[in-house]
Every structure is written in structure tokens, then in C-alpha cells.
Amino acid sequence: MTQLDTLAQDKFNRDLADLEQPEVYKLLLDLIAKKVDQMPLFSGKKKIYYFSAEFLIGKLLSNNLLNLGIYDQVKAELDQAGFNIEEIEDEENEPSLGNGGLGRLAACFIDSIASLGLPGDGVGLNYHFGLFQQYFEDNQQQYRPDTWLDQENFLKKSDKHFQVPFKDFTLTSSLYDIAVLGYQQDKHNRLRLFDLDTVDSSIIEDGSISFDKTDIEKNLTLFLYPDDSDADGEKLRIYQQYFMVSNGAQLLIQEAIERGSNIHDLADYAVVQINDTHPTLIIPELIRLLTTDHGLDFMEAVKITSQMVAFTNHTILAEALETWPMNYLESVSPEIADIIRKLDSIIKESYPNQASVQIIDENDTAHMASIAIHFGFSTNGVSQLHTDILKQSTLKDFYELYPDEFHGLTNGITFRRWLMDANPELSALLDRVIGEEWRQDSDLSELMNYQEDDQVLSEFSQVKHANKEALAHFLQDHQGVSINTDSIVDVQVKRIHEYKRQQMLALYIIHKYHDIKAGNKPETPITIIFGGKAAPAYTIAQDIIHLILSLSELIANDPEVSDYLQVVFVENYNVTAARYLFTAADISEQISLASKEASGTGNMKFMVNGAVTLMTLDGANVEIADRVGQDNVYIFGKEAQEIVRLYDEEDYVARDYYEQAAIKPLVDFIVSDELLAIGNSERLNRLHQDMINKDYFMALIDLEEFIAIKEKMYADYQDEKAWRKKGLINTAQAGFFSSDRVINEYNDQIWHVQVDD
Known part of the structure; x- marks a missing residue:
């Protein structure tokens, strides 16, 4: 009798071959859970906390079987019983915890942290719905909630709760964990996801993605990146970000004390990597906790925090270098806003004549990247070119202040997911050949x-x-x-x-x-x-x-x-x-x-x-x-230096390119009779005019x-x-573009985490 036959008898009192596909899926969940229960956590004095607004982890069933080293065995047992493992995986909902490259990078990184045997957890939010589920109607994008929590999955509720104080109320969190299994490792890490038990999906309007953005107790973790086109949406983003970092900061302090920290040496026990600017509020939050809850004076708390937090910059686009009006921050957490003003005073006193590096600008707007660079110990780009542009242009003034704190670490992907799992036929060919x-x-x-x-x-x-x-x-x-x-x-x-x-x-x-x-x-x-x-x-x-x-x-x-x-x-x-x-x-x-x-x-x-x-x-x-x-x-295409020059000198005129004989007919076809007969006139005309008169990202060049x-x-x-x-x-x-290589570089250059024997 195979291991799955035995489990089938124990769980359903039936043979494996007699089960339905949903039952087989649950059986495999149990199998993996039993394996994980026998695996201790990776441990070491110092631990990595990888904070990210999103983790696009994808379905986990096959990936976990692969990392446990039992994929082929399970597949053979399922084949023998008449099941296809890919069809069984269809039973699994894809976790709605991320959207794009930022979230997929975070997923690859926590996989590699575990595969390299480093103690380190991902920290984020347990969104009930993703960005949205996309569908098309009348050749236009439409939206519905992207649910995933309505079936059994790999998410496990822990017994940990933390109090998060906002201006007008305090909320109690619940912590959920997803086991993160390294490739052929006998220990594991976790993805720590915070949530509220009071979140209520019934406030969503008629199956759309609209809801009351002011009802924080019911909406806080409803959606990844809720619409921020109005003030209530922007404030909800701040509520989300503060909820994530406050919970994560309390968790890491609690765990560090359990490992032996006396708080004064907290930086010896924890390193925080923030994935883009979304988790930047962890800096003032750590300072708040260290002063309010643990009795440190302000400057010591600033020093400790600055030794713990490292910042990954992912963009040079202004829209992704987050800024928040100070009155918004004050409406969410006056204590955090007060700490940001104190940090801003430190920088204004140190660099009084450098407006470009200030935290709070003349419009009373706080720049998250400025906080992260000034009060972290590392800033890194994610490719050679990107890092060069940061140093030479976008963050030039910061680089001149902190040249030793800038790193270039080219991104990577996990081959477990994107070759071994995604392409087993090519993997088998590689095995035979090399x-x-x-x-x-x-x-x-x-x-x-x-x-x-x-x-x-x-x-x-x-x-x-x-x-x-x-x-x-x-x-x-x-x-x-x-x-x-x-x-x-x-x-x-x-x-x-x-x-x-x-x-x-x-x-x-x-x-x-x-x-x-x-x-x-x-x-x-x-x-x-x-x-x-x-x-x-x-x-x-x-x-x-x-x-x-x-x-x-x-x-x-x-x-x-x-x-x-x-x-x-x-x-x-x-x-x-x-x-x-x-x-x-x-x-x-x-x-x-x-x-x-x-x-x-x-x-x-x-x-x-x-x-x-x-x-x-x-x-x-x-x-x-x-x-x-x-x-x-x-x-x-034009190279980066030329494009940067065109932006700096405002020297790109879309219409000059549009008027060229080879280009004009293509652009004008957007509003041709043929397309207008099919499409929405308002949309097509707006895009046509934008490409002629603006084309801000230079498609025509x-x-x-x-x-x-x-x-x-x-x-x-x-x-x-x-x-x-x-x-x-x-x-x-x-091979160079493996996330294992990247994580080794992060650890060698930034984290300096060692593993217990």
C-alpha cells in the first residue's frame, strides 16, 4: 500500500482510486502538513524579516512537493490510481496576495532564503481579495473580486495577536502563517501574514470591487492595493501599510527577545529588508516601539533602527516613490507623524540647504524613500543599469551623502518554480544532457x-x-x-x-x-x-x-x-x-x-x-x-542615457514622430472606421490624441x-x-539569474546572517 493509499484510508476510509479530485487535493494538503510538522524552523541568532506589500506566491501544491523531494513519488502514486497531478492542482485557488513583478520577486526571494538554509520570514498582509479578477466585456477590462480564501489551503492561523494603535481606535490583529519550504531542506521558514477577524466582505458592492473605504475595521485587508484615486483611498493605503509594519515590528522584537536580545542589541538579532517604499513606516514604528514600549531614549532608538533596516528601490518612476501628505499620516497615527517630523528635523539640521534630500518638502508631504535612505543602513538597486541611474540621477544627492551604503544586486528567479515545476519536459532533457x-x-x-x-x-x-x-x-x-x-x-x-x-x-x-x-x-x-x-x-x-x-x-x-x-x-x-x-x-x-x-x-x-x-x-x-x-x-531602441537626456531637456515632441510617413498611418488607424466600428470611440480617440500630443513614454521614438x-x-x-x-x-x-545567487549576495553584502549548526 502506498503512502497516499494509507492516508486515503485514514482520512476517508476509502481507497485512493475511489476518491474524487477535491478529496485527493485535501489528501495532499494533509500529506504536506504532516511533513512540515516534522520539520523545525531554521534558526540562528540573527533573522531576516522580508517586508513586502505583496507576495505573488502562486499555487503551492506542486512547488511544495518538489521542494520536499517527493513530487515524482506522489505523481507516480496518483498516476497509478488514475489521477493527473496537474488536474489535482487545478483544485487549488491561487493565493491573491500579489499582482506583479514586485510580488513575484518577493516570492522567489523567500523561497531562496529557505533553500539556502537562512533563518528568514516574509512579512505581509493576508488580503482576502487580490487586486481584482480581470475579465473582458465589450473589449474592455472589467473587474470582480479575486477571492481565494473560500477553500482549504496552506494558510494556518496562529495564536499570535498584536494591538495596533491608530488615532481613533486600536485594532487587534491575527497572524496567519504559510510554510516556506526550501529545496530539499529539512527545516523551513514562514510567510507571516497579518489580518483582522473583523474584516467583512459583505461591504463590497454587488460583486464589484467598490466598498466603503472609511470603514477600516471591516475593510483593512479586503483588497491588495485598494483604489487610491481619492483621499479615502490614499488613507486606506496608509492604514494598510502601518498595520503591516506595526504587527511585523512587534513580532520581530518579541522573537528577538525570545532569542536573547536585551533590546539595546536588537540589530544583532534582526535585519529588516523592505521591498520598495510600501513598508517604510517600519522605521518610525520601530522607533515608537523602542521608546514607548521598551524605554529607550529617542536617539538610541533611531540608531538601533538605522542599523536594522535595508531598502530595496525598484523604480525611478515618481508614482512608485511614495509620498504621503503629513495631514493624512496624522489622521492615521499622530505618533508616527510626530516621529517623522522629528526625523525630518534631524535631516534639515544636518543638510539645511539640500531640498532634494529632505523628508518633508515645502508642501508638507513626506517622502518615503527619503526616510528609508536616511534612516536605513543600505539602499540597493535591482540591476546594474538601474543602480547606475539611481547613483547618477534619481538618487544622486543621496548617493553623494552615503556612497558606501548603495549596492547593486541584479534580480533573479527561482528555478524550482520557473523551470523544474513549470517545464518538467525541459528539466528532464537537461538532466539527461548535463x-x-x-x-x-x-x-x-x-x-x-x-x-x-x-x-x-x-x-x-x-x-x-x-x-x-x-x-x-x-x-x-x-x-x-x-x-x-x-x-x-x-x-x-x-x-x-x-x-x-x-x-x-x-x-x-x-x-x-x-x-x-x-x-x-x-x-x-x-x-x-x-x-x-x-x-x-x-x-x-x-x-x-x-x-x-x-x-x-x-x-x-x-x-x-x-x-x-x-x-x-x-x-x-x-x-x-x-x-x-x-x-x-x-x-x-x-x-x-x-x-x-x-x-x-x-x-x-x-x-x-x-x-x-x-x-x-x-x-x-x-x-x-x-x-x-x-x-x-x-x-x-534609444539607449538609457539618451532617454534621460530627452526627459531632462524636455526635448521629446511626439507630434514630430507622428508626422513621419511610416508612423502616421499606424497611429491614425486607432481611430479608423474599421476599429471605431468595433471599439469604444471615447477610448480610442483619447488614446489616439495621447499618442500624438503626449506619448510620455515615447512609444513612437x-x-x-x-x-x-x-x-x-x-x-x-x-x-x-x-x-x-x-x-x-x-x-x-x-544560471546567473537565479534568485539563490541574489540572496547569497544580499546576505554577503547586507544581512550577514549565519545559520545555527
């Missing part, structure tokens, strides 16, 4: 020895085609869309934002549509796939989605074109969808305006799965190109070069061996 050591050390470089091996390249192609078949099944099941699995699969999936330039790819689609209608039919059909969400308050991003969906309908209904070109927008793009898209893609679209993407991690997930990158020299694209060589990627290089890519694809060789080289050189 051995299994890569599963531990992420070193795939030996694959370079097989770039001229016809047999390996053929098998590499077969894996890619099998993944296209899997993607086709997913899209058919997910939204009733059929794709040609013999087509070129060309993918851009990421948050919908003008700087990522989905609108530029849409203009290329317009070019290709007319090119095909003119009789220039591609040798191989092309499937261009988008995925991603636009924030509800981001009107132009929603207009871009509408343009893409309208083009998709236009092309699908045109028999001259539809056999050669297809455009698909994946509904509600998430980690589950990503698993199919990253592995099936031939082309990875990384086309952000140079200088605007801090790093990117989707580029790495495509790369390790053998896609070829179409890129601007932005973020970590620069390092990908350096590693694979320029013959194995496709580079276009690189458009002609983008069209030319895409045509070259599609032509090069016709030489299958040469194309697959490019893909194989990308996989072979992906």
Missing part, C-alpha cells in the same frame, strides 16, 4: 557544449512544441481561444503600463495587419499574446487594453489575415497562466522605454525556458545581452526600428536549427 547538478547550483552552462548537437537541438524543439500544445489546451479551457501550435508564439506579459509599451506592440500589429492584407504573408503564422492588468484608475492603460482587444477581434474576423496573424489577450493573467506562457514562448517581448524598467524578472523566466528576447537595453536586459551575446538576442527588428526576428525563425540554437544558448546562460 546531469542533475543544476537543480542544486542553477549552473546550466554545460549546455553550451551542445549548441551544435542536432539531436539535442531537435529535442529542445520538441519540448517547445509540447509546451505550445499545453498552452493551447490552457487557453481553450481558460477562455475558449484556439491557437495554432505551429505558429511563432510571441509574448508580452506584464503589468499594463505606458512605460512597458504594450501600445508600441499594438502599433506593430497594425503594421503587420496591413502588410498581410497587402499580400505579404509570413512563412510561419504568428500568434502575439498579451497578459496583464491595468490599475482601475489608470485610464490610458485601460485604453491600451481596449485597443489590443479591438485589434484581436478585427483580425479574427478578417479571413485574409486570420490564418497568418492572431492576437490573444489572456484574461486575469497570473502565476498559473505564466507557467504556460513562459515555457511556450518563442519570443520574449522586453520593450520598455530604456531607463524606466528597474530590472524585470519576466525576461529571466522566458530566457531560462529557451525564448529569444526582443529587447531595449533596459533593466536586466543589459545583463542578459552581455551573457548570451548580441547574436542571441535582438536589440533595438523607437517604433520604426521596432518594426524592422520584429520582421528580422520572424525571418530568422525560418532557420529552425539556428533559432533553437539561440534559445538553447539563452537557457544555458540563465
Whole structure:
């Protein structure tokens, strides 16, 4: 009798083969829970607390089985009983705890912290609903709550509670834990998620994502990133952030004391990494706790806090460098606002003539990044280019004050999720060709020895085609869309934002549509796939989605074109969808305006799965190109220095590019009779006017070069061996972009955490 047969008898008094799929899912939850119960926590004097507003962890069933080293055994037992493990995983809701690259990075990092055996927990909030569940109606993005807590899952309620004092009330938290299992480790860490027992989803209006933003006791952890287009929404964001950091700060102090800290030496027991500016309020909160609850004087509390907190900057975009009006902060927590004013006084006294580095500006607005840099001990960028831009431009004045505290740590991804779990066929091929050591050390470089091996390249192609078949099944099941699995699969999936330039790819689609209608039919059909969400308050991003969906309908209904070109927008793009898209893609679209993407991690997930990158020299694209060589990627566009200059000198005029003969017809097609017959006139006209008169993220500046290089890519694809060789080289050189490497660098340069024997 297998272990699952035994569990089935114990839990359901039936044989495994007689269970229904939901019962098998619950059985596997129990199996993993029993394994975790036998695993102690990683321990050490000093512990990492990784604070993040989001953790996009994805489904955990297969990932946990993989990390426990029992995936193959469980799969075989399920196969024997007539079950498919992927179908069992369909029973699991994807946790709605994150949205984009920031949250996925946090998920990869806590996985790697555990896989490297370091004591360290993620700290965040237990959102009841994610950002929103996206669906399309009338070729427009629509919203419904993205629930996940209505079934059994890996979330466990602990017995820990903390009091969080706001201005007008105090709330009592509950702490939930999700076990974080390292790869083939016999201990574990946790993702610590704070919640309120009083949160009430019934306040949501009619299945939408609207609710009373002032009823904090009922709404505090309802949604990830609630709409902040009004004052109540902004204040709710502050309530969320303060609730997260107050709970986390109380937890880390409590645990440090349990490990032996006398509070004065707290920095020897805990290091806090804040993932972007959202958790910055932990700095004044630690100072508050150390002075109010533990009797330290103010300056000692400031010193201790400044020795504990490290800041990861993820952007140069002003919208992501958070600022909050001081009167908002005072309405949420007068004590925190008072501490921020005291910190601001310290900086104004130290640097009286440097307005650019002040915490509170002339408009009485607090700058979160300024707090994090002045009163933390480390600031890091997330790629070489991003760090250079921070030092030379965005944070130049801070860098001149604290040059030794700036670090450049290029992001990475966990191969457990994005290769071993997402692409078992490629993983098996790698095992046969280069051995299994890569599963531990992420070193795939030996694959370079097989770039001229016809047999390996053929098998590499077969894996890619099998993944296209899997993607086709997913899209058919997910939204009733059929794709040609013999087509070129060309993918851009990421948050919908003008700087990522989905609108530029849409203009290329317009070019290709007319090119095909003119009789220039591609040798191989092309499937261009988008995925991603636009924030509800981001009107132009929603207009871009509408343009893409309208083009998709236009092309699908045109028999001259539809056999050669297809455009698909994946509904509600998430980690589950990503698993199919990253592995099936031939082309990875990384086309952000140079200088605007801090790093990117989707580029790495495509790369390790053998896609070829179409890129601007932005973020970590620069390092990908350096590693694979320029013959194995496709580079276009103005470089970062030129773009920074154009912004600094306000020297970009969209209309000058629009008036060019090759560009004007493409932009004007947005408001053509053909598209207006399908689309929403207001949306299409607004986007058209924006591109002519503003185009703030310069889609038009690189458009002609983008069209030319895409045509070259599609032509090069016709030489299958040469194309697959490019893909194989990308996989072979992906090892550097492992999150294990990044976490080792964080620990060596910033955290300095040791593990107990």
C-alpha cells in the first residue's frame, strides 16, 4: 500500500482510486502538513524579516512537493490510481496576495532564503481579495473580486495577536502563517501574514470591487492595493501599510527577545529588508516601539533602527516613490507623524540647504524613500543599469551623502518554480544532457557544449512544441481561444503600463495587419499574446487594453489575415497562466522605454525556458545581452542615457514622430472606421490624441526600428536549427539569474546572517 493509499484510508476510509479530485487535493494538503510538522524552523541568532506589500506566491501544491523531494513519488502514486497531478492542482485557488513583478520577486526571494538554509520570514498582509479578477466585456477590462480564501489551503492561523494603535481606535490583529519550504531542506521558514477577524466582505458592492473605504475595521485587508484615486483611498493605503509594519515590528522584537536580545542589541538579532517604499513606516514604528514600549531614549532608538533596516528601490518612476501628505499620516497615527517630523528635523539640521534630500518638502508631504535612505543602513538597486541611474540621477544627492551604503544586486528567479515545476519536459532533457547538478547550483552552462548537437537541438524543439500544445489546451479551457501550435508564439506579459509599451506592440500589429492584407504573408503564422492588468484608475492603460482587444477581434474576423496573424489577450493573467506562457514562448517581448524598467524578472523566466528576447537595453536586459551575446538576442531602441537626456531637456515632441510617413498611418488607424466600428470611440480617440500630443513614454521614438527588428526576428525563425540554437544558448546562460545567487549576495553584502549548526 502506498503512502497516499494509507492516508486515503485514514482520512476517508476509502481507497485512493475511489476518491474524487477535491478529496485527493485535501489528501495532499494533509500529506504536506504532516511533513512540515516534522520539520523545525531554521534558526540562528540573527533573522531576516522580508517586508513586502505583496507576495505573488502562486499555487503551492506542486512547488511544495518538489521542494520536499517527493513530487515524482506522489505523481507516480496518483498516476497509478488514475489521477493527473496537474488536474489535482487545478483544485487549488491561487493565493491573491500579489499582482506583479514586485510580488513575484518577493516570492522567489523567500523561497531562496529557505533553500539556502537562512533563518528568514516574509512579512505581509493576508488580503482576502487580490487586486481584482480581470475579465473582458465589450473589449474592455472589467473587474470582480479575486477571492481565494473560500477553500482549504496552506494558510494556518496562529495564536499570535498584536494591538495596533491608530488615532481613533486600536485594532487587534491575527497572524496567519504559510510554510516556506526550501529545496530539499529539512527545516523551513514562514510567510507571516497579518489580518483582522473583523474584516467583512459583505461591504463590497454587488460583486464589484467598490466598498466603503472609511470603514477600516471591516475593510483593512479586503483588497491588495485598494483604489487610491481619492483621499479615502490614499488613507486606506496608509492604514494598510502601518498595520503591516506595526504587527511585523512587534513580532520581530518579541522573537528577538525570545532569542536573547536585551533590546539595546536588537540589530544583532534582526535585519529588516523592505521591498520598495510600501513598508517604510517600519522605521518610525520601530522607533515608537523602542521608546514607548521598551524605554529607550529617542536617539538610541533611531540608531538601533538605522542599523536594522535595508531598502530595496525598484523604480525611478515618481508614482512608485511614495509620498504621503503629513495631514493624512496624522489622521492615521499622530505618533508616527510626530516621529517623522522629528526625523525630518534631524535631516534639515544636518543638510539645511539640500531640498532634494529632505523628508518633508515645502508642501508638507513626506517622502518615503527619503526616510528609508536616511534612516536605513543600505539602499540597493535591482540591476546594474538601474543602480547606475539611481547613483547618477534619481538618487544622486543621496548617493553623494552615503556612497558606501548603495549596492547593486541584479534580480533573479527561482528555478524550482520557473523551470523544474513549470517545464518538467525541459528539466528532464537537461538532466539527461548535463546531469542533475543544476537543480542544486542553477549552473546550466554545460549546455553550451551542445549548441551544435542536432539531436539535442531537435529535442529542445520538441519540448517547445509540447509546451505550445499545453498552452493551447490552457487557453481553450481558460477562455475558449484556439491557437495554432505551429505558429511563432510571441509574448508580452506584464503589468499594463505606458512605460512597458504594450501600445508600441499594438502599433506593430497594425503594421503587420496591413502588410498581410497587402499580400505579404509570413512563412510561419504568428500568434502575439498579451497578459496583464491595468490599475482601475489608470485610464490610458485601460485604453491600451481596449485597443489590443479591438485589434484581436478585427483580425479574427478578417479571413485574409486570420490564418497568418492572431492576437490573444489572456484574461486575469497570473502565476498559473505564466507557467504556460513562459515555457511556450518563442519570443520574449522586453520593450520598455530604456531607463524606466528597474530590472524585470519576466525576461529571466522566458530566457531560462529557451525564448529569444526582443529587447531595449533596459533593466536586466543589459545583463542578459552581455551573457548570451548580441547574436542571441535582438536589440533595438534609444539607449538609457539618451532617454534621460530627452526627459531632462524636455526635448521629446511626439507630434514630430507622428508626422513621419511610416508612423502616421499606424497611429491614425486607432481611430479608423474599421476599429471605431468595433471599439469604444471615447477610448480610442483619447488614446489616439495621447499618442500624438503626449506619448510620455515615447512609444513612437523607437517604433520604426521596432518594426524592422520584429520582421528580422520572424525571418530568422525560418532557420529552425539556428533559432533553437539561440534559445538553447539563452537557457544555458540563465544560471546567473537565479534568485539563490541574489540572496547569497544580499546576505554577503547586507544581512550577514549565519545559520545555527
